[in-house]
Amino acid sequence: AAPPPSAPGEPAPPPPPLQYSLLLQHLVGDKRQPRVWDPAALGGIPCPPKSEEQKMVERVMESCPFKAALACVGGFVLGGAFGIFTAGIDTNVGFDPKDPYRTPTAKEVLKDMGQRGISYAKNFAIVGAMFSCTECVVESYRGKSDWKNSVISGCITGGAIGFRAGLKAGVIGCGGFAAFSAAVDYYLR
Numbered sequence: 001a002a003p004p005p006s007a008p009g010e011p012a013p014p015p016p017p018l019q020y021s022l023l024l025q026h027l028v029g030d031k032r033q034p035r036v037w038d039p040a041a042l043g044g045i046p047c048p049p050k051s052e053e054q055k056m057v058e059r060v061m062e063s064c065p066f067k068a069a070l071a072c073v074g075g076f077v078l079g080g081a082f083g084i085f086t087a088g089i090d091t092n093v094g095f096d097p098k099d100p101y102r103t104p105t106a107k108e109v110l111k112d113m114g115q116r117g118i119s120y121a122k123n124f125a126i127v128g129a130m131f132s133c134t135e136c137v138v139e140s141y142r143g144k145s146d147w148k149n150s151v152i153s154g155c156i157t158g159g160a161i162g163f164r165a166g167l168k169a170g171v172i173g174c175g176g177f178a179a180f181s182a183a184v185d186y187y188l189r
Helices: 019-027 052-061 064-089 106-142 147-165 167-188
Strands: none
Touching: 064 106, 106 147, 147 167
């Protein structure tokens, strides 16, 4: 549409605004409407409210006994695999000290590998359950989730394991396990 003709001596009316300036006013100008933040509108996954069953399952999975049981099972599996691996590369598996020149049979080697695997599995399961349980208790007591929890629980676990051999071994176990826990926590975070 053409602007109306102006009378002589009057200033000419301003030209109509361009389309991109109208668009800018709606996007960043005074006519911009604030939007309510909705993750679904931004392409996120809509999250309906949780049911009571879901909340109960979350509480169970975040509980200290569940975490300790999960670490115990994981430690058992990892320890068993580590024990079988170390027995597989050990040259003394199936070795009979009474007859050093006899070659062990496959059955004897597999038996020794199984025994070492079970032994390692039990030890790893106990250490995993102790560490996980103490870390969960320390985290619940402190009310924080930071690196100090793993260092404290590592000291408790290492001290308890080492204390069976005496006070000095308990102190060394505490320091060693705490340092190892701090290193692992630093690497993972």
